[in-house]
Amino acid sequence: MGANTRTDRMLPSQFDDKLIAAIGLTLLAALIPFFVSxxxxxxxxxxxxxxxxxxxxxxxxxxxxxxxxxQSIFIGLGxxxxxxxxxxxxxxxxxxxxxxxxxxxxVVVAYVLGIFIMRRTGFYFAIMGIAVTMVFWSLVYKMRQxxxxxxxxxxxxxxxLLGIQLSEQGFYYICLLISVGLIVLMYRILHxxxxxxxxxxxxxxxxxxxxxxxxxxxxRLAFVVAxxxxxxxxxxxxxxxxxxxxxxxxxxxxxxxxxxxxxGGVNYFVGPIVGAFAFVxxxxxxxxxxxNLWEIVIGVxxxxxxxxxxxxxVTGIAKNLLGRVFKGANLKERTYSDGK
Amino acid sequence: MGNNQGPVLLAVESLRxxxxxxxxxxxxxxxxxxxxxxxxxxxxxxGKSTFLNMLxxxxxxxxxxxxxxxxxxxxxxxxxxxxMGIVKTFQLEHVFDDMTVFDNVRTACLSVAGKHYVxxxxxxxxxxxxxxxxxxxxxxxxARVCQTLVRNLGHGYKKVIDIAMSFAMKxxxxxxxxxxxxxGEEEKYRIMELMMNQIRANNLAAIIVEHDLNxxxxxxxxxxxxxxxxxxxxxxxxxxxxxxxVVEVLVGRGF
Ligand SMILES: Nc1ncnc2c1ncn2[C@@H]1O[C@H](COP(=O)(O)OP(=O)(O)OP(=O)(O)O)[C@@H](O)[C@H]1O
Ligand SMILES: [Mg+2]
Numbered sequence: 103m104g105a106n107t108r109t110d111r112m113l114p115s116q117f118d119d120k121l122i123a124a125i126g127l128t129l130l131a132a133l134i135p136f137f138v139s140x141x142x143x144x145x146x147x148x149x150x151x152x153x154x155x156x157x158x159x160x161x162x163x164x165x166x167x168x169x170x171x172x173q174s175i176f177i178g179l180g181x182x183x184x185x186x187x188x189x190x191x192x193x194x195x196x197x198x199x200x201x202x203x204x205x206x207x208x209v210v211v212a213y214v215l216g217i218f219i220m221r222r223t224g225f226y227f228a229i230m231g232i233a234v235t236m237v238f239w240s241l242v243y244k245m246r247q248x249x250x251x252x253x254x255x256x257x258x259x260x261x262x263l264l265g266i267q268l269s270e271q272g273f274y275y276i277c278l279l280i281s282v283g284l285i286v287l288m289y290r291i292l293h294x295x296x297x298x299x300x301x302x303x304x305x306x307x308x309x310x311x312x313x314x315x316x317x318x319x320x321x322r323l324a325f326v327v328a329x330x331x332x333x334x335x336x337x338x339x340x341x342x343x344x345x346x347x348x349x350x351x352x353x354x355x356x357x358x359x360x361x362x363x364x365x366g367g368v369n370y371f372v373g374p375i376v377g378a379f380a381f382v383x384x385x386x387x388x389x390x391x392x393x394n395l396w397e398i399v400i401g402v403x404x405x406x407x408x409x410x411x412x413x414x415x416v417t418g419i420a421k422n423l424l425g426r427v428f429k430g431a432n433l434k435e436r437t438y439s440d441g442k
Numbered sequence: 443m444g445n446n447q448g449p450v451l452l453a454v455e456s457l458r459x460x461x462x463x464x465x466x467x468x469x470x471x472x473x474x475x476x477x478x479x480x481x482x483x484x485x486x487x488x489g490k491s492t493f494l495n496m497l498x499x500x501x502x503x504x505x506x507x508x509x510x511x512x513x514x515x516x517x518x519x520x521x522x523x524x525x526m527g528i529v530k531t532f533q534l535e536h537v538f539d540d541m542t543v544f545d546n547v548r549t550a551c552l553s554v555a556g557k558h559y560v561x562x563x564x565x566x567x568x569x570x571x572x573x574x575x576x577x578x579x580x581x582x583x584x585a586r587v588c589q590t591l592v593r594n595l596g597h598g599y600k601k602v603i604d605i606a607m608s609f610a611m612k613x614x615x616x617x618x619x620x621x622x623x624x625x626g627e628e629e630k631y632r633i634m635e636l637m638m639n640q641i642r643a644n645n646l647a648a649i650i651v652e653h654d655l656n657x658x659x660x661x662x663x664x665x666x667x668x669x670x671x672x673x674x675x676x677x678x679x680x681x682x683x684x685x686x687x688v689v690e691v692l693v694g695r696g697f
Binding site for chain 2: 287290291293294295296297298299301302305306308309310311312313314315316317319320323327
């Protein structure tokens with residue numbers, strides 16, 4: 103028998119299929135800027151940068167079954183670090199400084215917040231997330247002298263890499279690289295011993311601690327993993343728009359990542375990716391043709407997804423359709439998150 | 443005190459826990475030597491589970507001291523005590539329902555190996571862990587169902603899985619809270635035998651809570667009778683069960 107466990111069981115051919123699909127999609131994303139307008143490219147970039155924070159939400163939900171509304175704190179942190187250091191109080195716009203610095207800031211802040219937020223579960227966890235986010239938002243909003251208040255900070259310089267000024271195209275590839283890199287990393291993390299024990303914690307907290315799992319510390323670190331993803335996106339989003347405003351700290355913004363995760367489908371590893379493109383794409387379409395209907399459209403979409411397919415999301419629907427077209431196609435990536 | 447087989451492993455001193463008026467533990471003291479196996483009997487509500495839960499840190503005592511190998515563990519959180527070698531199985535079902543049997547035991551193996559923060563490695567590449575998991579599954583006759591989701595298994599299986607996870611922790615002392623409660627007559631003996639074999643093979647100390655007095659007579663040379671938060675008798679099962687005060691508290695209360 104050996105250790106033929108669920109994760110080992112992945113057949114080589116099945117694995118190859120997925121790997122080929124992943125490489126194909128990455129190549130597609132790499133080639134697209136040559137064929138589309140600058141506007142569309144920016145839109146795709148936005149999708150790519152939404153993926154990591156949604157993955158954070160997905161991570162916390164699929165392993166711990168908690169709803170994480172507080173991702174905007176870390177987007178905001180990353181963004182304002184850029185706004186200060188590459189804008190208002192210009193020091194540097196070097197990505198190799200700003201990315202690690204923001205990462206560090208997010209790790210520290212997430213760890214400290216995790217001490218409080220991760221003590222709670224369910225309803226209380228969600229509400230705590232919103233409450234803490236509101237505190238951050240109002241601080242940024244009120245400290246007008248430093249943060250520019252509701253006007254935000256707009257004169258952000260373009261990013262450099264190793265001192266070399268990046269072209270818009272070059273920056274696109276940085277976004278692609280980081281987004282894909284984080285997806286690969288999250289795939290790793292979701293199949294790791296760390297995640298397996300997180301799943302045990304959500305399954306039975308008392309049993310978990312009585313077999314020696316440091317439940318509180320591990321839950322805090324899960325929060326850190328989620329926040330770190332969002333923080334890196336925050337840095338790049340600030341450079342993408344050369345503007346940062348207090349709305350990046352708004353809890354409603356954090357809630358959008360939750361909505362995107364739901365639309366994508368929390369049962370699938372590719373859910374956050376699908377969710378990012380679906381949400382941002384929908385946002386684009388609606389704002390182009392029916393600018394006043396955004397809240398209604400997104401609200402109805404989320405409600406429809408929840409009512410009709412629940413945790414399967416758009417990915418589940420797509421898989422179903424594809425399954426009918428190509429009989430036997432199995433897109434489902436099993437992580438510890440499933441098996442209900 | 444009883445026939446100690448070795449140096450003192452676990453020492454409990456005046457442990458007390460009241461829930462309002464209810465005296466779940468009323469100044470309990472106890473010493474257990476390495477490799478010593480005790481059974482603990484008592485009517486429903488006598489305080490057996492509360493006592494074991496205080497030992498592993500799930501219930502905080504009002505007062506008293508607990509020492510493991512001379513080290514004071516009274517204030518330590520459960521996960522640290524488990525790592526130090528005091529581990530308990532649960533009276534009610536406490537397993538990871540939406541994981542496979544293999545992953546349940548594997549989680550315990552990962553934990554005891556201290557692999558909590560291994561984030562960037564696929565769990566399938568942890569060869570030693572996976573082999574040890576497989577080995578433990580075989581010891582407990584679980585290999586056949588190793589890929590089954592625990593939620594799809596019966597109560598008896600869940601009991602064995604709980605016990606297997608506790609063994610995976612490499613305990614020095616095992617606390618077993620009613621391993622056969624809610625299990626059919628035949629399976630009861632099978633579970634008990636699997637467990638006792640492992641306890642003896644590894645020379646573990648153990649406290650086993652058991653309601654079936656016939657089983658109690660088979661399992662261990664020594665038994666303790668608990669009543670309203672106190673140990674009222676201790677000794678060889680035959681002798682203890684013939685004492686009047688013991689008969690009085692056990693008879694007519696489900697025994
Ligand atoms: N958390 C709690 N809050 C209040 N009372 C409790 C609590 N836990 C236990 N008790 C009470 O303490 C007493 C001892 O309970 P305990 O579960 O330890 O008994 P037990 O000997 O394990 O019984 P059983 O054979 O039914 O498992 C009971 O009267 C119980 O109602
Ligand atoms: Mg009990």
